[in-house]
Amino acid sequence: MRLILLGPPGAGKGTQARFICERYDIPQISTGDMLRAAVAMGTELGRQAQVVMDAGDLVSDDIIIGLVKERITELDCAPGFLFDGFPRTVAQAEATRDAGVDIDAVVEIAVPDDDIVQRLSGRRSHPGSGRVYHVTFNPPKVEGVDDVTGELLVHRDDDREDTIRNRLATYHSQTEVLTEFYRELEAEAGAPQLIKVDGTQSIETVRDQAQTELDKLAGSS
Ligand code: ADP
Numbered sequence: 001m002r003l004i005l006l007g008p009p010g011a012g013k014g015t016q017a018r019f020i021c022e023r024y025d026i027p028q029i030s031t032g033d034m035l036r037a038a039v040a041m042g043t044e045l046g047r048q049a050q051v052v053m054d055a056g057d058l059v060s061d062d063i064i065i066g067l068v069k070e071r072i073t074e075l076d077c078a079p080g081f082l083f084d085g086f087p088r089t090v091a092q093a094e095a096t097r098d099a100g101v102d103i104d105a106v107v108e109i110a111v112p113d114d115d116i117v118q119r120l121s122g123r124r125s126h127p128g129s130g131r132v133y134h135v136t137f138n139p140p141k142v143e144g145v146d147d148v149t150g151e152l153l154v155h156r157d158d159d160r161e162d163t164i165r166n167r168l169a170t171y172h173s174q175t176e177v178l179t180e181f182y183r184e185l186e187a188e189a190g191a192p193q194l195i196k197v198d199g200t201q202s203i204e205t206v207r208d209q210a211q212t213e214l215d216k217l218a219g220s221s
């Protein structure tokens with residue numbers, strides 16, 4: 001299974017990625033998590049990325065494509081993988097296709113802008129694992145603390161209202177077009193199947209609907 005999760009920031013990609021990766025036993029490749037790890041380690045890439053991420057802009061295609069190409073050569077990606085937050089531009093999608101990386105399905109999680117600010121301003125993250133919670137919609141068992149490790153959760157710097165607005169603008173100008181990109185591809189032989197899910201439903205309903213479609217795909221391969 002080689003899958004892409006598409007949708008605006010806050011759509012629930014990271015949340016759903018957990019379920020999908022566990023069910024099909026594939027690694028989650030989150031470019032956002034990879035960049036945050038580089039920031040935390042203080043590497044040159046991290047220093048460059050932090051400025052861009054804090055502004056709600058996109059890190060350059062060359063850097064991202066390089067990171068992803070290297071990541072998918074690792075052994076754990078042999079049975080497949082799930083891209084979460086990649087591709088985010090047409091150039092990234094084209095580079096993936098041109099590298100001969102065949103994708104089985106693109107799962108689009110649709111959520112309107114009005115819901116996004118509330119989702120992201122209430123998001124709390126566990127930096128070590130990438131696990132996410134929401135203060136109201138998906139609270140941890142103990143307030144402010146990761147369920148698994150007991151470590152403190154953080155409110156990401158880019159999950160503040162003005163940066164959220166920039167990220168949404170970036171999504172509309174550069175990423176949204178990818179649904180059209182994959183819809184047009186669909187006519188070609190071997191193109192990924194498009195699965196669209198209404199992301200305003202509960203976390204469990206989104207999970208079940210995506211799972212039903214992906215199970216069909218897994219069963220037919
Ligand atoms: P979210 O899913 O909440 O939008 P991510 O964790 O996926 O956030 O990404 C955080 C930030 O990292 C983005 O706003 C962007 O600056 C950068 N980033 C992540 N993935 C990519 C990508 N594929 N291309 C360019 N920039 C990226």
Ligand code: ADP
Binds near residue numbers: 133
């Ligand atoms: P993304 O990876 O697309 O940026 P996340 O999975 O991090 O999105 O979810 C963003 C926020 O919204 C998190 O706080 C998460 O707990 C919450 N969330 C995710 N899915 C739903 C849902 N279906 N209903 C309500 N809140 C949700």
